[in-house]
Amino acid sequence: MPSVVDDFRASATLEEAQDKYDEVLEWYWEYIPVVRIGDFKRVATTQEYIDNFRYQDGFVFWGVSKND
Amino acid sequence: MQKFPRFALVTMIGTVLLSACGNDSGDTESSAEPTEGATTGGELKVAYSAQPPILDVHESSAIATSDMMRHVYESLVTVDSSYNIEPMLAESYELSEDGTAIEFVLREDVLFHNGETMTAEDVVASMEKWLDSPGNGNKLPDTATIEQIDDKTVVLDLGEPMATALPILAFNSVGFPAIMPAELAEEADGTGVKEYIGTGPFKFDEWIQDQHIKLLKFEDYAIRDEPADGLAGAREALVDELLFEFILDSSTRVSGMQSRQFDVAHAVPFDNADQLESDPNLTNHTYPGAYLTIHFNKREGFFTEQDARQALATSIDSEAILTGAYASDDYYVLNHNIMMYHQLEQWPSDVGQDVYNTNDSSNMDDYLSDIGYDGEEITIITTRDYEDQYNGSVVLQQQMEQMGLNVKIEVYDWPTLLEMNQDENAYDIFVLANVSAAEPGSNVFMN
Known part of the structure; x- marks a missing residue:
């Protein structure tokens, strides 16, 4: 693994990691370990009586109620 | 003698502000507070497109495992809707000045689903299991160890600077660092734990192969005082039962929504989305896939x-x-x-x-x-x-x-x-x- 990635991982604070992030991307666009084509979404469907349906890195069913 | 690095007095206490975050993606919002006066009770039936291979979140690389078991298990820290890192089972946390260690002060009176109070021993055993697992634990340095300092304090010693350990610890998706009773963590082998006991707002009830996983509201859940925000703050089960039905056939998920057999359908095919959206009884939600x-x-x-x-x-x-x-x-x-x-x-x-x-x-x-x-x-x-x-x-x-x-x-x-x-x-x-x-x-x- 190149030193720029090791340096990023060895950041002592998240702010420092964020400051080094451009260098990681410069390495990525130079080495091209993969080609990220783009991001895609998924679709979930709820009944209209479902309240407070949420998604954040997975479904969130606490705080969800049925108001039918 | 305290052998861990000195911790910063002014940083990382309670909250790491990564940055403010808006969402103009058109996706369903991940705000938080349940509607005031929301109806409680009943059963929520989710038509899910896959069956998890195992339910041990440390060991499984399947999204289905974390999608379901994040309602059963919790971790020391999590993220709010803006991805700021917030304590969950921890009362507070601090990253050392040199970024080589994270100290967690644990909440008191958090109950597991078996009625036992969560202790520092449980946290150490769980984190040791997680660090040895193929999940996100292996993204931390090989030198990482967890040690109990006193009854309510544990320190994750990374052995080298790695501030990005914090978002890894707070990532409540595949391979998250779930906390469980020490005896279950210590007994587990590479095939995962055999009993699913966490601290979350829902407790595990049953897994019938090829049919469903049923979770029940945990009546003694130790709710946080802060308002709900993203995955942080107060979590509250408003339904009595949460049923994940394994409906692998997408057309069955779609027809089940149209007939009101299910309350929620996961992974609706793009080809069917417009059809469902035109039904006045149904609402589509987009969310980040991959x-x-x-x-x-x-x-x-x-x-x-x-x-x-x-x-x-x-x-x-x-x-x-x-x-x-x-x-x-x-x-x-x-x-x-x-x-x-x-x-x-x-x-x-x-x-x-x-x-x-x-x-x-x-x-x-x-x-x-x-x-x-x-x-x-x-x-x-x-x-x-x-x-x-x-x-x-x-x-x-x-x-x-x-x-x-x-x-x-x-x-x-x-x-x-x-x-x-x-x-x-x-x-x-x-x-x-x-x-x-x-x-x-x-x-x-x-x-």
């Missing part, structure tokens, strides 16, 4: 050369590939960053923006001229088990042929494709969907 990626054989063949990979990366029409895979720009996002679109407030950068999605094959023209390309055959392997990956591969093949490359596609079932990925003579390229990472260094291609 990212589509070209993986190379870097051990043998055409793409062992960095210049070849660069030429392809800066020549393709990403938008056309995504349209082929997902049909509508309602369902994809062009993104030059290596983090997903919902994470860009935390990890912004313009690097790569000028060479991403250029649809300009002159870079490949120049490269082929430089190497005196003689028509060497390039093989893309793909599967029809995932139509988006197949359709994206077909568009990529067309683009590469237009660049003057001699490209063939071979189609296999998914298990065979995974085996062929290990054979350095079997392929040059395969197109794969990868799930989002907790932080840049956790992306699969960074290892």
